[in-house]
Amino acid sequence: MIDSVLQIRGGVRRYPAVVTEDLLDQLGEYARKYLPRERCAIISDSNVAPLFAEPVRKSLIGAGFQPTLIKVPAGEKSKTLEQAGGICGQMIAAGLDRQSFVIGLGGGVIGDISGFVAAIYHRGIPHIQIPTTLLAMVDSSIGGKTGVNTRDGKNLIGAIHHPSLVIDDINVLKTLPRREFNQGFAEIIKHAIIADAKMFGTLQRWKAADAAALQRLIRRNIQIKSQIVAKDERDQTGERALLNFGHTVGHAIERAGEYRKFLHGEALSLGIVAACEISTTKAGLPLDQRDAIAELLQRFELPTRLPPSFPREKIFNALKFDKKFEGGKVRFVETPRIGTAHVTADVTFDDIREVIAQL
Numbered sequence: 001m002i003d004s005v006l007q008i009r010g011g012v013r014r015y016p017a018v019v020t021e022d023l024l025d026q027l028g029e030y031a032r033k034y035l036p037r038e039r040c041a042i043i044s045d046s047n048v049a050p051l052f053a054e055p056v057r058k059s060l061i062g063a064g065f066q067p068t069l070i071k072v073p074a075g076e077k078s079k080t081l082e083q084a085g086g087i088c089g090q091m092i093a094a095g096l097d098r099q100s101f102v103i104g105l106g107g108g109v110i111g112d113i114s115g116f117v118a119a120i121y122h123r124g125i126p127h128i129q130i131p132t133t134l135l136a137m138v139d140s141s142i143g144g145k146t147g148v149n150t151r152d153g154k155n156l157i158g159a160i161h162h163p164s165l166v167i168d169d170i171n172v173l174k175t176l177p178r179r180e181f182n183q184g185f186a187e188i189i190k191h192a193i194i195a196d197a198k199m200f201g202t203l204q205r206w207k208a209a210d211a212a213a214l215q216r217l218i219r220r221n222i223q224i225k226s227q228i229v230a231k232d233e234r235d236q237t238g239e240r241a242l243l244n245f246g247h248t249v250g251h252a253i254e255r256a257g258e259y260r261k262f263l264h265g266e267a268l269s270l271g272i273v274a275a276c277e278i279s280t281t282k283a284g285l286p287l288d289q290r291d292a293i294a295e296l297l298q299r300f301e302l303p304t305r306l307p308p309s310f311p312r313e314k315i316f317n318a319l320k321f322d323k324k325f326e327g328g329k330v331r332f333v334e335t336p337r338i339g340t341a342h343v344t345a346d347v348t349f350d351d352i353r354e355v356i357a358q359l
Helices: 024-034 049-062 081-093 108-123 134-140 170-175 178-195 197-204 211-231 240-244 247-256 264-282 287-299 312-319 349-358
Strands: 005-010 013-020 039-045 066-072 101-106 127-131 145-150 153-160 165-169 332-337 340-344
Touching: 005 211, 013 024, 013 211, 024 049, 024 127, 024 165, 039 049, 039 081, 039 108, 049 066, 049 101, 049 170, 066 081, 081 108, 081 145, 101 108, 108 127, 108 134, 108 145, 108 153, 127 134, 134 170, 134 178, 134 211, 153 247, 165 170, 170 211, 178 197, 178 211, 178 240, 178 264, 178 287, 178 332, 178 340, 197 211, 197 287, 211 240, 240 247, 240 332, 240 340, 247 264, 247 312, 247 349, 264 287, 264 332, 264 349, 312 349
Parallel strands: 013 165, 039 066, 039 101, 101 127, 127 165
Antiparallel strands: 005 013, 145 153, 332 340
């Protein structure tokens, strides 16, 4: 039997991530165990709330909590300071105070903005993450990064605010469209490239998974990310930057497509292809491993080439707004072989421009 609870180190404390089936109905019980408070805000979006808000609310009420549901429009466009301020206003109107807590019920966008609201409301209140996408389960719900976007780029305003509890109910993944489910494998493949060659081989043999196999995969990815974060919580030493593999170009593609053309995982897939191409010349990544990575992305129906008509110059123009550029220099993550990666300052704008032109 798979142990359903992982203990994650977040800053000076630890918090549990529970990964199994049928968890939404047990949320009240878990919340009561880890957060002995009364009032809470459930922050969700227009896609997820109709599916899952009611069982979450019922479970909380059954455990003696007083939840307030706050819905925002679905999509990246809701990740703004204005939206965060509006949520805080609704929480104030509902009488939530510093003894309250926030629940983020949704994908990565909801996890980011609900965590940011929790970080700033009354200078910080507890946060429970309930990710409802594979991508959020294996990546954004872990590590404490929260934030909102500006017109100039993604997550340029934010805070490190670790959750008190993460609830990964794998049953909710059954409601995801195939494209949405598959984009989560971009982050999983990224983790394999930077930290786990064995998992890369597992993914090459991956078939339609049963619940137990999917549960093990999610747990392994939480372990990989949390171990990296524990070594460099605030992105100071370069260790946490390894998680940005593929994101330099990926985020620029998202921005160039105005967050509508590609899902995050799809843009990341293209960013991984670009990072691997650069790694072949700068880090000695063998060509057969580069090709194996592209083939694995394609196996999960993720893009490895941009449409011919996509405005590549817009991608390059978006790069300068990325947080990974410090002092005008690129902090680029490259891989010399599957299973390991490192940060380098040897990659230039021209290197990236050349790869984008060929993507």
